[in-house]
Amino acid sequence: MAGIVVVFDFDKTIIDRDSDNWVVDELGFTDLFNRLLPTMPWNTLMDTMMKEMHAQGTTIDDIVEVLKRSPIHPRIVPAIKSAHALGCELRIVSDANMFFIETILEHLGVKECFSELNSNPSFVD
Structure with a gap:
């Protein structure tokens, strides 16, 4: 599947809710x-x-623990892992913030599957 790029939104796509509202x-x-x-x-x-x-x-x-409980469809992680294993290039383009996205992807064990994350910057003070 070389040359196939799959672009995901994050909120209401990878997770079932808007991440800001969820938190x-x-x-x-x-x-x-x-x-x-x-x-x-x-x-x-x-x-x-x-x-x-x-x-x-x-x-x-506290925020990280809430993010780890974000609702997801049971097939989303296997779908991401399968597409990655087949050689698809996976990207995220989202209006969510980078901290929420990275925290959830790391928790799900799929952050490494994505070659590019395009989203709003965030910082922890």
Whole structure:
């Protein structure tokens, strides 16, 4: 299968939910998120949410544990591994953030299957 490139989105494709919403919901910040959503752009909202979660004691380890529980279809990991084993070049193009994507891919054991990840930058302070 040389020459075949498979491009995935991440949210609602590799995982079954939007990763930002998943983290906010699982950590109990849905009400604040919903109040702020109409007042600012998405990236500003997520920056604000991360700051508020941190201010209320949420740690990066808490976020990582939530990301590891992200819902996925049971066939997605075998499909990724099969396509990679057949020689397909796999890439991700997503509006999710790089930290969430890399954390989940590493947890699923498929990060090495992807030759390229194109997404929003992120940093942990």
